Amino acid sequence: YQRESFWGTNDGKYLIFNTDPAEIEKLAKEKLSQGGWYYSSCNAGLSWTHLANRQAFYRHRIIPRQLVDTNTRDSATEIFGHRVAAPVGFAPIGINRIYHPTGELSVAKVAQELNLAYCLSSAGSYSIEDVGKANGNGPRFFQLYQSHDDEVCISMLQRAFDSGYDACIVTTDTWSLAWRHNDVFNGNYAFYHEHGAGDLGLQDPVFLKRLAEAGIDPEKNPKEAGAKWIDENIWHGRAHTWEKMKWTMEQWKRISGGRPFCLKGIQSVEDAKRAVEMGIDGIVVSNHAGRQVDGAIASLDALEKIVDAVGDKIYIMYDSGVRSAADVFKALALGAKFVFIGRLWVWGLSIAGEQGVRHVLKSLLAEFDILMEVAGFQSLEQIDRTAIDSLPNSS
Numbered sequence: 001y002q003r004e005s006f007w008g009t010n011d012g013k014y015l016i017f018n019t020d021p022a023e024i025e026k027l028a029k030e031k032l033s034q035g036g037w038y039y040s041s042c043n044a045g046l047s048w049t050h051l052a053n054r055q056a057f058y059r060h061r062i063i064p065r066q067l068v069d070t071n072t073r074d075s076a077t078e079i080f081g082h083r084v085a086a087p088v089g090f091a092p093i094g095i096n097r098i099y100h101p102t103g104e105l106s107v108a109k110v111a112q113e114l115n116l117a118y119c120l121s122s123a124g125s126y127s128i129e130d131v132g133k134a135n136g137n138g139p140r141f142f143q144l145y146q147s148h149d150d151e152v153c154i155s156m157l158q159r160a161f162d163s164g165y166d167a168c169i170v171t172t173d174t175w176s177l178a179w180r181h182n183d184v185f186n187g188n189y190a191f192y193h194e195h196g197a198g199d200l201g202l203q204d205p206v207f208l209k210r211l212a213e214a215g216i217d218p219e220k221n222p223k224e225a226g227a228k229w230i231d232e233n234i235w236h237g238r239a240h241t242w243e244k245m246k247w248t249m250e251q252w253k254r255i256s257g258g259r260p261f262c263l264k265g266i267q268s269v270e271d272a273k274r275a276v277e278m279g280i281d282g283i284v285v286s287n288h289a290g291r292q293v294d295g296a297i298a299s300l301d302a303l304e305k306i307v308d309a310v311g312d313k314i315y316i317m318y319d320s321g322v323r324s325a326a327d328v329f330k331a332l333a334l335g336a337k338f339v340f341i342g343r344l345w346v347w348g349l350s351i352a353g354e355q356g357v358r359h360v361l362k363s364l365l366a367e368f369d370i371l372m373e374v375a376g377f378q379s380l381e382q383i384d385r386t387a388i389d390s391l392p393n394s395s
């Protein structure tokens, strides 16, 4: 996905719409129903954390280097033993059928095609198995919204591992959805159920048993069954604790033969240290795109502090607010080893399904390659704190 792959190729095959994220966001808004737009765009509260996420990127500036032999550049990296094309992957996003009928299947397919890491959400609108098939031999991970029903939890982890997802990422910041004005106004849960929010669960053998016990026939009553899945196993509103994470990690390690176990949603240095003490393999420094705690710290500011405290002890990934190659670069320069993107690919999916996802990711990769070229960096190893200048944090 070097610059040549895009240069002069505005032939309608890949460059099917503008590559400017502001334009892409606008196109997605035009394409989606009001409910779809509300779900993808809403943030917690007044969107201050979302804004803080974006502002934090503005505060850090790249320092270009000159006379470097950037005639060959390498953006490939390794994540959890997989060689991938770039340090950029697909963040887990729920209910992809809201955006396009082929949902997760298209996203997973493009991820494999571009050799990028893909992470499936527990709130997916297709089954773990079907998305695994669509992703072929692509590198894929499973994001767990952890049920309090341990048997369901084990069943999901087992299904994920059997379907080739070889890292588990537990999201720790969303036992409940925060107050998101537009989503609440839209009647969020009913809207999600209409779009197959529970469908990942409807294939789970343990959950099917629970449905039978409750006298619900998922064939006759898929909406009620899906609602039960989401309300009881996904956004169930009952927090888990660090003690429980030990159990979850043990289960995953047993099922997967020791594959990586990670936490997503870490923002505090204390929590990052605790993750290190527990022997957790990786953390995703994320504030869920500003959708959970409004008024919270910018995720990029959290990243800087966490890298300073434990950057040499645990694998640190980043997400929240990434919109461009320069944003990816800045997160790497601050010490993230890997960057997940969310809304960017959601917009691509909304505009043009599989082709839209391909367009967004290919253009981001090409932009990153060109950035390395013009900024004077041959390899990811060279992108460190000396590569950026940081304005004082007055945000």
Ligand code: FNR
Pocket: 039, 040, 041, 091, 092, 093, 094, 095, 121, 122, 123, 143, 171, 264, 286, 287, 288, 289, 291, 319, 320, 321, 322, 340, 341, 342, 343, 344, 346
């Ligand atoms: C999310 N995110 C999310 N995270 C998660 O662990 N499981 C999920 O099901 C979802 N679903 C979801 C839906 C939508 C519409 C959005 C926007 C986000 C959070 C996601 O994984 C990631 O943390 C952020 O999206 C990253 O920020 P950007 O790139 O969207 O700014």
